[in-house]
Amino acid sequence: MNYTKIKEQFYLDPEITFLNFGSFGACPKPIFKEYQRLQLLMEREPVHFITRLGMELWAQSRKALSEYINCNYDDVIYVTNPSYAVNIVAKSFPLKQGDEILATNIEYGACDKTWEYYCEKSGAKYVRQAIQFPLVSKEQFIADFFEGCNERTKLIFISHITSSTGLRLPVEEVCFEARKRGILCFVDGAHAPGQIPIDMLTLNPDFYTGACHKWMMTPKGSSFLYVNKAHQMQCEPLIVSWGYKALFPSASVFQDWHTVQGSRDYTAFLTIPQSIQFMKDNDWISVAARCRALVQSNAVRFLRLLNARPLCPISDDYLVQLYSTQIQTHEPEKFYMHLFNHYKIEVPVMRQDDKVFIRYSVQGFNDQNDLDRLYEALELEIKRGEYLKL
Ligand SMILES: Cc1ncc(COP(=O)(O)O)c(C=O)c1O
Incomplete structure (x- = not known):
């Protein structure tokens, strides 16, 4: 076209x-029309939509997204935006006095603030490792970045594609090196889905957030957080609601915790299959x-x-x-x-x-x-x- x-x-x-x-x-x-169609459907019978039909569509949408980013169906939850995802992980991360989180000095400012807030509360340190420009090779980037790493480093937080510099960073190599050193890795992929293929099984990060409303073109307020199974029980919900100790639990406690958050319009999440289809069709x-x-x-x-x-x-x-x-x-x-x-x-x-x-x-x-x-x-x-x- x-x-x-x-x-x-x-x-x-x-x-x-x-x-x-x-x-x-x-x-x-076509994606926006689907959004409005779902909203109209919700207004015709709000209770049926929010508690039953919408939940079925939610499951279908999550299935489509998990296939699109190649991860296990139960390892990805919907969140409003990447800030929300970063806050889930940061609030629950077991930071202690003296621990360090290693990031670059070109991360998104709002995420820096989140980490600085939780590091200040716990006595941990948020290290913004300076990136040398121009980037010359992936190897050089890895060498420079891991200079900021030491035995106190508990987590790496790094953008897949950065906001201010627009650069795609070699997160595949960063995750690989972090695993070798026994450090957890959180990739901020706010800009990645829809711009580059995401293959979670191959990348194998501990945490990964992506926005669907940027390059996947869904309506605003639809994003995701992937969490490796090993850390899901550590990621407590920001909003504790009916999903906590759910009366009718699903197969995944992690999903139960993060799905029900009080009354809200979650139709933006449901348009993700439409967005994937739109990209295929075009x-x-x-x-x-x-x-x-x-x-x-x-x-x-x-x-x-x-x-x-x-x-x-x-x-x-x-x-x-x-x-x-x-x-x-x-x-x-x-x-x-x-x-x-x-x-x-x-x-x-x-x-x-x-x-x-x-x-x-x-x-x-x-x-x-x-x-x-x-x-x-x-x-x-x-x-x-x-x-x-x-
Ligand atoms: C790299 C990166 N991370 C995180 C975010 C946060 O997104 P939001 O403000 O929608 O939570 C952005 C926003 O543009 C971003 O560019």
């Missing part, structure tokens, strides 16, 4: 050059490959324009459907709003400690014209010099 046909499948405002699929995704019409593997090619073919041009150093080699090993370039600006929030208000370009300008990155996303509906519009806007902004310096 060509990109204009794909574009027609989305509700996106045609006035906006939308280069920020990464933040919250966007839902294609040959999303080819669509994603075209997007990656567009990301990569534009990368050098943006680096030159912004006089920036590359963060990594231009390769599928590190780049998928996001591309970040460091920029010099004192006012990233104002610059972001200026790009939106003046040029109608939705593109994030993000802080990571003392650095600022501009990150474009490429989804099936984007084409070269979108990236040209961004390029031209940045060219003008460099000339104007109010926000952007070289």
